[in-house]
Amino acid sequence: xxxxxxxxxxxxxxxxxxxxxxxxxxxxxxxxxxxxxxxxxxxxxxxxxxxxxxxxxxxxxxxxxxxxxxxxxxxxxxxxxxxxxxxxxxxxxxxxxxxxxxxxxxxxxxxxxxxxxxxxxxxxxxxxxxxxxxxxxxxxxxxxxxxxxxxxxxxxxxxxxxxxxxxxxxxxxxxxxxxxxxxxxxxxxxxxxxxxxxxxxxxxxxxxxxxxxxxxxxxxxxxxxxxxxxxxxxxxxxxxxxxxxxxxxxxxxxxxxxxxxxxxxxxxxxxxxxxxxxxxxxxxxxxxxxxxxxxxxxxxxxxxxxxxxxxxxxxxxxxxxxxxxxxxxxxxxxxxxxxxxxxxxxxxxxxxxxxxxxxxxxxxxxxxxxxxxxxxxxxxxxxxxxxxxxxxxxxxxxxxxxxxxxxxxxxxxxxxxxxxxxxxxxxxxxxxxxxxxxxxxxxxxxxxxxxxxxxxxxxxxxx
Numbered sequence: 523x524x525x526x527x528x529x530x531x532x533x534x535x536x537x538x539x540x541x542x543x544x545x546x547x548x549x550x551x552x553x554x555x556x557x558x559x560x561x562x563x564x565x566x567x568x569x570x571x572x573x574x575x576x577x578x579x580x581x582x583x584x585x586x587x588x589x590x591x592x593x594x595x596x597x598x599x600x601x602x603x604x605x606x607x608x609x610x611x612x613x614x615x616x617x618x619x620x621x622x623x624x625x626x627x628x629x630x631x632x633x634x635x636x637x638x639x640x641x642x643x644x645x646x647x648x649x650x651x652x653x654x655x656x657x658x659x660x661x662x663x664x665x666x667x668x669x670x671x672x673x674x675x676x677x678x679x680x681x682x683x684x685x686x687x688x689x690x691x692x693x694x695x696x697x698x699x700x701x702x703x704x705x706x707x708x709x710x711x712x713x714x715x716x717x718x719x720x721x722x723x724x725x726x727x728x729x730x731x732x733x734x735x736x737x738x739x740x741x742x743x744x745x746x747x748x749x750x751x752x753x754x755x756x757x758x759x760x761x762x763x764x765x766x767x768x769x770x771x772x773x774x775x776x777x778x779x780x781x782x783x784x785x786x787x788x789x790x791x792x793x794x795x796x797x798x799x800x801x802x803x804x805x806x807x808x809x810x811x812x813x814x815x816x817x818x819x820x821x822x823x824x825x826x827x828x829x830x831x832x833x834x835x836x837x838x839x840x841x842x843x844x845x846x847x848x849x850x851x852x853x854x855x856x857x858x859x860x861x862x863x864x865x866x867x868x869x870x871x872x873x874x875x876x877x878x879x880x881x882x883x884x885x886x887x888x889x890x891x892x893x894x895x896x897x898x899x900x901x902x903x904x905x906x907x908x909x910x911x912x913x914x915x916x917x918x919x920x921x922x923x924x925x926x927x928x929x930x931x932x933x934x935x936x937x938x939x940x941x942x943x944x945x946x947x948x949x950x951x952x953x954x955x956x957x958x959x960x961x962x963x964x965x966x967x968x969x970x971x972x973x974x975x976x977x978x979x980x981x982x983x984x985x
Contacts, residue, residue: 526855527878532880534849543679547850550678551841557784558838564776564786576772576896579832582764586822589764590813596734600796602809610640613812617642617723617756620810621651622954624754626720630712632745633657633739634725635835636758636814638670639857639870642723654715656744658708665692671851673858674782674837679850712744722748722806726759727834728774732767736794738810739775741783743790755797755806758867760814761830762822768793774834777894781836791861821869826905830865832895839899845882854879861889861899868906877915880906923952934972942966 537543538897552969582589594604607613621629629651643664646653655664659676663669666688670676677685682701689695695707724745736757738745749755767773771793779785780865822828840846840860851859856867856876864879882902889899910916921942930936940948945966957963969977 524875524878525864526875528853530853530878530882533853533855537850537853538848541848542661544848545547546679546681547587548847550675551847554675554784554841558781558841559784561780561786562665562783564780569758571773571777572894572896575777575894576832578770578773578914579895580829582766583762583822583828583831586761586764589766590761592731593729593734593764597796597811598734599735601799602734602811605810605812607812607814607816610814611814613640613758613814613816614645615641616812617758618645618649620754620756621646621649621721624720626651626754628719629653629721629723630656630715630719630748630752631660632724632740632748633660633676634723634758635670635673636760638722639816640758640814642758650806654712654719655851656707656716656748657740657742660714661708662688665689669852669857672837673835673860679837679852694935716747716751719748719752721754721756722750722752723756723758724749726757726811727778728771729759729764729950730768730771730793733793733795735768736792737771737775738792738794739778739788740788741785741789746790746792749792749794750804750806753806754808754810755794756810757794758812758814760816760831761818777835778836781838781892781894817870818974821866824869824905827865827869827902829863829897830899830902832897833862833866834895836894838892838894842888842892844884844886844888854882860864861903862897865899865902865906867911873910873913873915876907878909880910937970938970942968 565571597604605613605616607616615711620626629646629655631643633655637643642971643653643655655661659678661679662669662680662685663671666680672678680688685701685704686695686697686699689699689704690697690708693707693711695704699707724738726736727739729735736759738749740746749757765771771791775791776787777787781789794809797807797809818831823833837860839862840851843860846860854860854863854867856863856866856871856879858870861883864882867879868876883900883903885900885903887900888899890897893899916922942965949963949966954963
């Protein structure tokens with residue numbers, strides 16, 4: 523049992539019985555669910571849109587080398603510079619090198635899960651480079667010295683009162699401040715940072731192969747400012763974010779918005795096709811794109827699991843998952859949480875350490891149902907479990923239990939060899955601890971269905 527597994531069990535039990543915490547999460551998620559149901563009404567045929575999106579992503583993943591080459595050619599023709607990063611350490615070295623070469627002292631960042639994957643803020647802090655999150659939710663968790671709680675809503679776990687208390691402690695604001703006043707305070711605080719920043723760092727929502735363009739979609743305008751005001755813009759993207767053409771945005775941007783926040787489309791959508799040109803007044807003088815692998819090609823090797831790389835990071839599967847809604851985001855101890863995180867994290871960070879996440883699921887299939895690109899998430903969780911068994915990454919106790927269960931269930935005579943009393947004693951002896959102290963073990967009936975069926979047939983024959 524890995525240390526991460528032990529921590530998961532401990533943390534999930536604590537959070538699951540924290541009723542105040544669960545109330546906050548479920549209230550926020552329910553608001554999203556209402557908005558998403560409303561947003562879906564814009565579609566005459568949502569299933570068709572999802573099928574089209576799934577088909578495009580499938581085509582890209584099956585021909586990823588071709589699309590990456592096409593993107594690279596067009597991006598560099600536009601004046602951008604690509605840095606290929608096989609690993610997280612390669613990406614971090616390249617980013618730090620750019621910052622040091624330009625003597626950067628202040629970096630502004632827009633919301634980006636991939637920078638969380640790299641733990642970029644910690645690295646830049648160690649290099650004495652001030653790094654400021656500019657998304658309101660990200661700013662809140664940064665001030666609290668925490669990590670994002672949810673893919674879409676980083677500060678989902680904090681109530682209004684907790685945010686006011688935090689800002690009062692850190693910045694001295696009035697404890698009677700409203701959310702609007704807090705937003706205004708943060709906006710004012712960040713304005714000078716945008717103007718004086720040496721470098722802006724963003725993630726990427728989509729990479730367009732046809733035009734060599736980066737696409738950013740957000741609701742606060744901080745991404746627009748981060749990518750356009752500083753003289754240098756560094757974008758970071760996973761290699762899987764490619765879509766073939768500009769026209770495909772007509773499909774993907776609404777799908778992402780609807781399934782993420784319930785909007786018809788997000789407020790700010792930027793298409794960046796290179797650094798500032800000679801006849802332009804706005805934009806960075808230098809544009810870099812760090813293309814990160816970081817074991818994504820390992821997932822790509824799996825014929826079934828590669829579908830998980832279609833994910834557009836909308837967060838819908840998190841909001842649908844009964845496990846996530848009970849144990850929350852931090853218990854996963856991973857950048858990517860919920861069903862999608864449970865699938866990709868073991869491959870990105872190691873099966874031995876994070877394989878247990880694939881068992882943090884009821885396999886109800888709700889995650890698959892809500893996915894805008896039709897990823898069969900609950901089936902991929904089962905494939906991960908098969909991988910764990912295949913490579914022997916399960917406890918000796920579990921292997922023995924499976925072995926004897928298989929032997930007993932394989933033949934009817936073995937199942938009927940003991941009466942109900944002995945069966946119940948055996949189940950209690952073997953599984954009571956595993957089943958948990960808060961659940962009652964199922965009880966064997968005095969007569970099995972097979973026995974009842976036999977008796978009924980005997981009576982029938984007598985007649």
